[in-house]
Amino acid sequence: MAEYKPIRKVVSGNYAAAYAAKHARVQVVAAYPITPQTSIIEKIAEFIANGEVENLQYVPVESEHSAMAACIGASAAGARVFTATAAQGLALMHEMLHWASGARLPIVMVNANRALAPPWSVWDEQTDSLAQRDTGWMQFYAENNQEVYDGVLMAFKVAETVNLPAMVIESAFILSHTYDVVEMIPQELVDEFLPPREPLYDLTDFEKSFSVGALATPADYYEFRYKEQKAMEEAKEVIREVGKEFGERFGRDYSGMIEPYRVEDADFVFMGMGSLMGTVKQAVDILRDEGYRVGALKVRWFRPFPKEELYEFAKEVGGIAVIDRNYSFGMEGILFTEAKGALYNTGARPLMKDYIVGLGGRDFTVNDVRKIAENMKTIMGKGELDVEVDWYHLKR
Amino acid sequence: MEIPENVKKRLSIPAEEHFYAGHTACQGCGAALGLRYVLKAYGKKTIFTIPACCSTIIAGAWPYNTLDANLFHTAFATTGAVMGGIEAALKARGFKVKGEDGVMVVGWAGDGGTADIGLQALSGFLERGHDAVYIMYDNEAYMNTGIQRSGSTPYGAWTTNTPGGKKHFLEKRHKKKVIDIVIAHEVPYAATASVAYPEDFIRKLKKARKIPGPSFIQLFAPCPTGWRSPTDKSIEIARLAVQTAYFPLFEYENGKYRINMPSTKKEPKPIEEFLKYQGRFKYMTKEDIEVLQEWVLHEWEKLKKLAEVFG
Ligand SMILES: Cc1ncc(C[n+]2csc(CCOP(=O)(O)OP(=O)(O)O)c2C)c(N)n1
Ligand code: SF4
Numbered sequence A: 001m002a003e004y005k006p007i008r009k010v011v012s013g014n015y016a017a018a019y020a021a022k023h024a025r026v027q028v029v030a031a032y033p034i035t036p037q038t039s040i041i042e043k044i045a046e047f048i049a050n051g052e053v054e055n056l057q058y059v060p061v062e063s064e065h066s067a068m069a070a071c072i073g074a075s076a077a078g079a080r081v082f083t084a085t086a087a088q089g090l091a092l093m094h095e096m097l098h099w100a101s102g103a104r105l106p107i108v109m110v111n112a113n114r115a116l117a118p119p120w121s122v123w124d125e126q127t128d129s130l131a132q133r134d135t136g137w138m139q140f141y142a143e144n145n146q147e148v149y150d151g152v153l154m155a156f157k158v159a160e161t162v163n164l165p166a167m168v169i170e171s172a173f174i175l176s177h178t179y180d181v182v183e184m185i186p187q188e189l190v191d192e193f194l195p196p197r198e199p200l201y202d203l204t205d206f207e208k209s210f211s212v213g214a215l216a217t218p219a220d221y222y223e224f225r226y227k228e229q230k231a232m233e234e235a236k237e238v239i240r241e242v243g244k245e246f247g248e249r250f251g252r253d254y255s256g257m258i259e260p261y262r263v264e265d266a267d268f269v270f271m272g273m274g275s276l277m278g279t280v281k282q283a284v285d286i287l288r289d290e291g292y293r294v295g296a297l298k299v300r301w302f303r304p305f306p307k308e309e310l311y312e313f314a315k316e317v318g319g320i321a322v323i324d325r326n327y328s329f330g331m332e333g334i335l336f337t338e339a340k341g342a343l344y345n346t347g348a349r350p351l352m353k354d355y356i357v358g359l360g361g362r363d364f365t366v367n368d369v370r371k372i373a374e375n376m377k378t379i380m381g382k383g384e385l386d387v388e389v390d391w392y393h394l395k396r
Numbered sequence B: 001m002e003i004p005e006n007v008k009k010r011l012s013i014p015a016e017e018h019f020y021a022g023h024t025a026c027q028g029c030g031a032a033l034g035l036r037y038v039l040k041a042y043g044k045k046t047i048f049t050i051p052a053c054c055s056t057i058i059a060g061a062w063p064y065n066t067l068d069a070n071l072f073h074t075a076f077a078t079t080g081a082v083m084g085g086i087e088a089a090l091k092a093r094g095f096k097v098k099g100e101d102g103v104m105v106v107g108w109a110g111d112g113g114t115a116d117i118g119l120q121a122l123s124g125f126l127e128r129g130h131d132a133v134y135i136m137y138d139n140e141a142y143m144n145t146g147i148q149r150s151g152s153t154p155y156g157a158w159t160t161n162t163p164g165g166k167k168h169f170l171e172k173r174h175k176k177k178v179i180d181i182v183i184a185h186e187v188p189y190a191a192t193a194s195v196a197y198p199e200d201f202i203r204k205l206k207k208a209r210k211i212p213g214p215s216f217i218q219l220f221a222p223c224p225t226g227w228r229s230p231t232d233k234s235i236e237i238a239r240l241a242v243q244t245a246y247f248p249l250f251e252y253e254n255g256k257y258r259i260n261m262p263s264t265k266k267e268p269k270p271i272e273e274f275l276k277y278q279g280r281f282k283y284m285t286k287e288d289i290e291v292l293q294e295w296v297l298h299e300w301e302k303l304k305k306l307a308e309v310f311g
Helices: A013-023 A038-049 A064-076 A087-102 A145-162 A187-193 A221-250 A276-289 A307-314 A334-346 A366-382 B005-010 B030-042 B054-058 B079-092 B111-116 B119-128 B178-183 B198-210 B231-243 B271-275 B286-309
Strands: A007-011 A028-031 A057-060 A081-085 A108-113 A138-141 A166-171 A180-184 A258-261 A268-272 A294-299 A301-303 A319-324 A351-356 A389-391 B046-050 B070-073 B104-110 B133-138 B189-194 B215-220 B250-253 B256-259
Touching: A007 A013, A013 A038, A013 A108, A013 A145, A013 A166, A013 A180, A028 A038, A028 A064, A028 B079, A038 A057, A038 A081, A057 A064, A057 B079, A064 A081, A064 A087, A064 B079, A064 B119, A081 A087, A087 A221, A108 A145, A138 A145, A138 A221, A145 A166, A145 A180, A145 A187, A145 A221, A187 A221, A258 A307, A268 A276, A268 A334, A268 A366, A276 A294, A276 A366, A307 A334, A319 A334, A319 A366, A334 A351, A351 A366, B030 B054, B030 B104, B030 B133, B030 B198, B030 B215, B030 B231, B046 B079, B054 B104, B079 B104, B079 B119, B079 B133, B104 B111, B111 B119, B111 B133, B111 B178, B119 B133, B119 B178, B133 B198, B178 B189, B178 B215, B189 B198, B189 B231, B198 B215, B198 B250, B215 B231, B231 B271, B256 B286, B271 B286
Parallel strands: A028 A057, A028 A081, A081 A108, A108 A166, A138 A166, A268 A294, A268 A319, A319 A351, A351 A389, B046 B070, B046 B104, B104 B133, B133 B215, B189 B215
Antiparallel strands: A007 A180, A138 A301, A258 A294, B189 B250, B250 B256
């Protein structure tokens, strides 16, 4: 094994994604432009134009529905496939997201979290990707550009092991367009980590003559879905192993599906996903200096949901402030529902409150985390919630 | 069944069968026949993609496949896009695509999946120039969901959502000319074909295989169930569609039009000939039939002119 010497580049989250796709040696990219995703594919097209990649077919399709359809065709024909989208594009793909997972195709896609219209908004919100919760895609939420890069490489390995598609999610502009240092991995080392894909089935296998996706009667359909769930369960172990291997090879450990930060003896923690956790971690450092006993719990993988890890954690802590940059109308923040649901039968019952923040890209700052901490302290002192769901930024 | 070599030589279409018995099409189904001819022309080194349509069923429920070729079943709107993806993957992986001995990527979609919901993906497929063949089998309605109109349904035809009743029939628009939309993309090869003329269809399929870039064939495929026609009349109806010039056979190749019907020299038969076995047209009055006749002859004159000027 060659020695790992990282190549440091200052890149946007989008370029980090493009480089990761390149280093993963993707063979087919089919995509459609949408802000703030566009520059991912533009960069990949540039790699092709400059002869920096070999054997990469780029299909500039006429819609996201077709982008995912083309990815599905390419993946079924044995290729390693990548695409990227956001918001309206992801919503338009919805039908095909089910097709990718149902046909057990390990496509990897980067979604730049963006609020859905109307009203139009190009800024950050997680509702677009979380609304795809039940499509059978794995979901990895990146905190920073480094995690976008690492996430894409790991997503391919996990996806191709369990034969399910995976989404790597970055936030609009906060990551997609913000430049930061990313440690990239030399190609030979990526190749060692991520060998060529071995498809579950391959349409170019002409000896057999088989069909994929045929009608299944009630006598069989149910079992297809069960196997998909089994693959999701299996993915948890694979995710942990791949994350551990990544850490051993490249020094950045992802063996946990959730990442605790300064949680030792914390009275309560802030729990959330994606780039907002960078802000939260910084706030934790400051609040700790100010005497708050607080920590952070970042959920890296939302699907499969890290139930077991959450339980191990929740049984030790008195309170969880869930920070949701998303919303499920008629209910509450989506991570909040999931986390409560995961714990209900375990007996681990910390006090949990949902803070809805930053919808449509509204700023979410260290000061906001401090206000949440103050509120959590108060309600924990009383031992009961004021409100369960707090529309925290509302202009009251 | 083994066919003796001397007999094989005399056959005008390939003897090899790659479409298994036991498929689940209705009796007299034009689509099933069409699929059989495509398999005869291209053999088993073919990757089909089939969207939601009657052929989803005809091709077999899991775990069966009535095709002796590989098949990816896909969502209704996506035939053109999936074909593009498959072709791209083959190229990235170093396969030879199309040509005499390359892998054939074939889209097989109904008129609904082509003229309506899949039109955008078809357009993208044609315009990007993938090396693959798109075949639209035209049974002039959505048969799989129970005979609803499509853009390709003709004037006067009964369907379950454009019924004929005591007072009116609802289908007042002429058939969408998908092939003209295809040709507007300046594709290298586009053609119409009919299950009543298998030699002509297979010749066109083979031509489509040789010409680089995207090809499109619109295949006239009667549906006794949806057309309310006797199951043993499908071929006759398909032949009459050509002879009345309701569905003329022609090719468009690199800017040139060529009409290739057995009866080009003769005047088209009256449209009533085409309508006569089909219950779906029984609501038409004499005047309605005239409207259809006029449209058919107008389109036929247009095609003849095109062949004359750009032949
Ligand atoms: C998005 C979507 N909408 C609707 C349907 C329902 N559907 C399945 S097949 C079909 C009609 C197919 O018609 P056509 O393409 O003409 O083929 P045919 O059934 O006539 O062979 C429809 C509407 C679907 N599968 N997907
Ligand atoms: S309904 Fe029509 S197209 Fe469908 S299988 Fe029956 S005959 Fe064929």
